[in-house]
Amino acid sequence: MNPTIVETVNVAREVAWLPWAVQYFFLIGLSYGAFLISLPGIVGRRPGWTGISRLALLGALLCGLTAPVALLADLHQPGRFYHFYLYFTPSSWMSWGAFFIPVYLTGLILYAWLALRPLLAQQAADGNLSPRLAALCRTLAYGGHESRGALLAAAALAFVGAALVALYTGMEVMVVQARPLWDTPLLPVQFVVTALAGGIGLTLLLQRFAPAAAGAPETLRLARALAATQLLALLVGAVWLALGLSGLSPSHAQALAQVAPSASWKLTAAWAAGSAALTLWLALRHPGSGVLIGLLALHSAWMMRWTVFIGGQEVPKTGAGFYQYHLPLGHEGLLGIVGTFGLWIALFVALTALLPVARLGGENGRTNI
Amino acid sequence: MKIARRQIVAAGGVAAFAAGFSQTLGRAVGNIADKVMGKPAPEKKLWGNAAAPEFTVDPATGKLQPNPAQQVSYTACLGCTTQCGVRVRVDKESGRVIRVAGNPYSPLSTEPHLPMKASVRDSLIAFSRFQEKGLAGRSTACGRGNAVLSQMSSPFRVLTPLKRVGPRNSGKWEPISFAQLVKEVTEGGDLFGEGPVAGFKALRDLATPIDPAQPELGPRVNQVALLSSVNDGREAFARRFWNKSYGTLNFVGHGSYCGGSYRSGSGALFGDMKKMPHAKPDLAHSEFVIFVGTAPGNAGNPFKRTGAMLAKGRSDGTLDYVVVDPVLTNADNRAAGDRGRWIPIRPGTDSALALGMMRWMLDNGRINTAYLANPNLAVAAQQGEPSFTSASWLVVSEAGHPRQGRFLRGSDIGLPVDEEERYKDADPYLILGADGKPVPAGKATAPAALDAETVLALNDKPLAVQTAWLLLKASIQRQSVEECADACGIPAATIAALAEKFTSHGRKAAVIAHGGMMSGAGFYNAFSLMTLNALIGNLNWKGGLVMNGGGFKDDGEGPRYNLDTFPGAVKPKGTPLGRNVPYEKSSEFARKKAEGKPYPAQSPWFPNAPGLATEWFTGALNGYPYTIKALILWSSNPLYGITGVRAQIEKDLADPKKIPLIVSVDPLINESNAYADYIVPDSLMYESWGWAAPWSGVPTKACTARWPVVEPQAAKTSDAPDGQAIGMETFFIALAKAMALPGFGPEALSDAEGNALPLERPEHWYLRGGANIAWLGKEPVPDATDDDLALSGVDRLRPLLEATLKPEEWRKVAFLYTRGGRYQPGKDAQDEANPEWQTNRFNKPLWLWSDAVGGSKNSVTGKRFSGCATLHEPAFIDGTPMRKVYPQAAWPLQVISFKSALQNSYSIAATRLTGIHPENPALVHPADAARAGLKSGDTATLSTPGGSVKTTVIVHEGVMQGVVAIEHGFGHRELGARAHRIGDERQPDKPALRAGINLNDLGLSDPTRTGKSVWVDAVSGAAVRNGLPARLVRA
Amino acid sequence: MKEMRNGSGEPPVAAPNPHACAESVSASRRAFLRGIPVLTVGAVAAPALAEAPGAQAGAHWGMLVDVRKCIGCQACTVACIHENAVPEGSFRTIVSTYSVKQADDAAQPAGTYVLPRLCNHCDNPPCIPVCPVGATFKRADGLVLVDGERCVGCAYCVQACPYDARFINHETGKADKCTFCGHRLDAGLLPACVETCVGGARIFGDLNDPEGELRRRMKAAGSELKVLKPEAGTKPRVFYIGLDERFQGKVEGQGALWKPESHGG
């Protein structure tokens, strides 16, 4: 086919939200997703959930601490982050987000501390740690008491924070009418569903480091939950596609029309859908394949955000065709992505030095909550 | 162990984090540090990094307040050959050029332009919002004109004299002192350890003939040859040195590879094949214009002025136009709808279009025969016509007669004419009188018979004569409109419609051509197209075809100074290297004639062409008519610009035995002077002196002043405090001094009283040239005021002005610099007494039949050329059609060149242009692309018999089927595309500057010629860059 | 305020009443301000504007692009770059150029279409409400600007602009875009791109001045007057004559072959 209109001169806009943004949305999503998984065991005291909930909490904490750093890096004036607080702008979801993140993180940290205090105390007492670490552990445990009331309050705060974060991250992107691919009410839902799946996936992965506790029942439980999220994700995806194809929703139709001609976008979309389906199938058929489906879920959550953010920005708003994004190797690309994971790993190592995964994940290591 | 592993992992994580976030951290710390250190908050917080405006104008009162940190000066742009008057805005402290816009006094940048009497202050206010003056008086620089300012600070500039290290074209240079440069090139010697090289001093042999057997070649000094580019307002100076002082005949510009065929075709119509006068449509008042092979608003000269008037005409609804071109360019604009049309044409077939239109006009009585019948200007005027033609004059048509194809002259029929004057101006042209006898055309008092023919009896021999008109008529009648349509690919109905519309606007219509004529039938295409104008009689009419207003001469024997003649001046003589003289006057002809076979000549001669750079290099290397000993390349780039020449000569050029000395004067290293032995830095754009003139398209007199509005950056000629920047002028002055040549030195110039004056510094020449200009016309220009001087930056020149000029002169010359030139008021374009006529009229006849062409023979075949518009297919020198040698079956496509709307041939390093449009994919028609299995963005191999290149393709309907179109200005190997080593320093490597391809690397040699050659048009000798046979395959 | 039809049956474009000569300047100015959404907190929080000598009280700046006059020479593009020190690879304005295949029965097989693009200085600009720190705002004279002292470089506005008019300037680290050359306006001058527009396609002026060139041309254009993406409800203050509807929104066709080079961090 030979197109009617051929653009001979135009410029491309480079991607303005860099892979940093993908990392932020990915990590904050994992964090609140994992936080939600922590609730049944820690707040709900559901039998068989304690270990996985504590692992989920660890995941929520790690991701929650890493995410804002990635967010900061996506600013071109990171040293001006305090402007967010000097110039609150209610019309901007991002401005609200600047307030929601601390709410969530305060709640999460408090909640985690209250939930893990007894374990810290135990760990300090166990004598496995070097004297310096043991002292640190003891200090952090601050008596190691349980305070159920405070825990519930902190969990409630974190829950509110998580909800606000989920809301704002979804809305911030959804309100961008200039990008039909973003401007869809399903997007926040998709973010939440994949975040949840990612949270489960992360928990499954952390389980791998707690071999003693990697009992099949927990894995099966998580696998079932994961299957549910994948089903949901596929359903929402189907609705999105149906709305677009049927033309019932003009914004979806426009979004679809914009990205449909892009081969690379089609590939990524098919990839995302395919891996969701695969995860679903594996979770149902081989629920024991914990690490694998966990990784798959994480990867889908990441891909979904990559496709939305980077893919969305590859669609010119006025010009013809597509802008092609090639991941640079430097700060604003691969190095940035690796850097965020580096931070995550460093934190992981630090935290698990105090509280080994085995102890966290152990169903037996009761917290006496 | 376990701990260690954990630490390693943690350390890895931290390291990755640190690496990934170091930039963020840097930025954050930077932000905070700025705060803590109390770094002043930038005042321009709203305007990014924009510099403060150059001045402010109160929009209510019009009061102007200059910005003392900046200088605003008027000079010329050299972003292309248009040389527009521009306004250069400079940051005084750094000398950096901030931005360039138009000069409101210059008609090349402004329509209508500001009268000279407006003060500089008023000219600046004319930019402002005050009374919305800036909209009405908009004065512009084009995209390239804006972008090329970056050349000033280009890392590729040559700033000191360079001497090559290692073999030619090695890319390695050694900076040398000016003194060493001058000494080595004048004295010669074993300069490169390759054996002795003769210097300019030894080569200036005005006595010894090049070849005693061929004395007409002239003295040996002719073996020193200089190629320049375009007259940038400095050519007169350079010619004074090389022609008059040094004494060589061989000094040419780029005309033969610019638009030579067009200029020759136009020259034939205007009756002067050497100076080639030409005209342009009066776009301001035309109602219908056909652009054939010239793309208004896309390129063309004057680029901006044409573009602006085209835009105005088509949107105001006063102008309809058609662009006949194998490729769609920015000359079209769909938003303007059918006011502008693109009509695709097959390359090189424009004469078919012209003759088809003529045929339709002839058959439909649409040729203005009443106009054609006026035999002289007086009769024309009496008939209300501002111009006339030689259509009614008689031409010898007797087959085999030695005068066949020549106009019948008084001396032919026995009218008394001095033998001296035979066939010169005093020998009258003749028309057929009422009594059937020829009578002098000049004496006629009434329209003449057009359809006149007769057989005279001369010396008892019959001599058939007929009018020029009848000869053209026969040529027109030789083919039908349909046959023409078949030849050029434009439907017959379209040709007819064009002819009808062309003849429906009275005199407010015109046909114009240019670069598209550079094909294998270029001369006849151009001559035929331009002849259309004569057939409606539009010359000198407002809205028709109008003459350039001309310039103001700086270098003549002017009213204040004599910049022309001097004692000891040489009058160069001999045969020009390009053989643009009649073969029949050569020794070779005499010899061969004596041997009984005068034709063919060893290589073609071009009696009807101006100087031919196209034939220079191959000719010199073939040793025909002679070899050269030294070549000077002054701001010219033949290796990049002449189609096909590289493959022919690059090996020989690298061999110092072939051309022993190559010296270039140029601010940059281009594809040609990369082969030089020495490069002398020249001034760049806004650093140069000069008095430039528009080449055409401005109906009023205009002259653009060039002066160093910024300090020239090149090294100084000496360490002495008054050492001047090295450049063309200082170099040639130094050469003259070193060789003690006339025309330069302490007493080289003279004023009107005959007092001797020095010519030792550039300003001695240019400021005095300015005085000549200031005093031309009815009265001298007024004095510049102090305010003018201050606001225009010319106060910097004041010491020079005062030191060089007489007290009554300096403020007048300053007046020119403050205004950036001298410009006749726009209202003077039309005649006061007859407002429908142009003021500056061409008063000689137009020639439907060219005496010069029609009377000369092809030196290869010995056959006569046709003297009028003729359907001609692209052919090689001996008339063999191109398609006969390279048939369509083997070479299904034809490659053509079109100018980039953004780039020119040397702007590639202006990265602001490549940022918009980085390369030049070959443009292919969808049908041709489909056949080759190509889609946009694919890589393909494009081959011609002359070469082959890999190119990206872009596929769309904006190109004639069967044509591959290549935008000119890319495919560079130099000008930054290669990093040279100068001394110990290497220039930056910028691969982006190598982007794309150069069509000229695909150029053909002429298969019907022997020795080295490039394909040129047989009459004009102009390079053939359009219609190269080609094929395209997937790479 | 009169609503103007854009000819393609799309929602009307608000444009100044060409017959509003009788209307007082301040009244018509209020009419404009009414067009600004409540959400433009940024405008309220905008820094006090230093009184520049040439700043014109009561003006509402706008541009008219007569596409028929444009020759695609990119003088505007490059002049803007130099005037505003726009970094290599970035553009505040560009003249998109297209080869358009004509319908089979058309007199010519293809034509050139050019389209100068820049920030529209929308009266209902989606780029403003999203800014988390109120750094981008609409000045009283209609200019949509970024306060470089406040901007955190989050690029949210870049995402929100429906015209790809904004970008991050990697030399300043701030959001960047056409400012209508406010620094020149305040100096009593014209925007650089207008000053040097070879075809005379860019007309600049005060939308509140019914006698001005801008309004006169807009009036003369009648229903030919259009804006880009009228359906986006952004109320652009850059108007076009000769805007083909195929180019009014995102262009459907084959994209340009080249892309900007990465700025390399």
Ligand SMILES: Nc1nc2c(c(=O)[nH]1)N[C@H]1C(S)=C(S)[C@@H](COP(=O)(O)OP(=O)(O)OC[C@H]3O[C@@H](n4cnc5c(=O)[nH]c(N)nc54)[C@H](O)[C@@H]3O)O[C@H]1N2
């Ligand atoms: N295929 C193809 N070939 C063409 C053309 C085409 O359209 N297609 N166009 C033809 C035409 S029209 C022409 S006129 C010729 C031009 O060809 P030429 O006249 O030979 O050379 P140019 O490339 O214009 O540039 C001359 C040189 O001047 C130097 N220069 C640049 N700026 C300055 C300056 O400011 N001062 C000084 N002193 N020197 C400077 C640079 O080294 C540059 O290479 O090319 C012709 N060749």
Ligand SMILES: Nc1nc2c(c(=O)[nH]1)N[C@H]1C(S)=C(S)[C@@H](COP(=O)(O)OP(=O)(O)OC[C@H]3O[C@@H](n4cnc5c(=O)[nH]c(N)nc54)[C@H](O)[C@@H]3O)O[C@H]1N2
């Ligand atoms: N933008 C820009 N402007 C310039 C210059 C530049 O480099 N860039 N250079 C300046 C110079 S030196 C010159 S000489 C002028 C030249 O200005 P033009 O003469 O207008 O430019 P060209 O591109 O050489 O040729 C004009 C057109 O002829 C077409 N053409 C090619 N072959 C044929 C053919 O066989 N028949 C017909 N009918 N058309 C054909 C080409 O597609 C091209 O569009 O421009 C000047 N102005």
Ligand code: SF4
């Ligand atoms: S047309 Fe453009 S590049 Fe050429 S001289 Fe004029 S301003 Fe310079």
Ligand code: SF4
């Ligand atoms: S064009 Fe974009 S950046 Fe400009 S005002 Fe409108 S929305 Fe904002």
Ligand code: SF4
């Ligand atoms: S980049 Fe600057 S102007 Fe744009 S939204 Fe962010 S803070 Fe506001």
Ligand code: SF4
């Ligand atoms: S108004 Fe100024 S900033 Fe805007 S596009 Fe024009 S030159 Fe650039």
Ligand code: SF4
């Ligand atoms: S300067 Fe004017 S004519 Fe040239 S591209 Fe820009 S808008 Fe078009």
Ligand SMILES: [Mo]
């Ligand atoms: Mo040229």
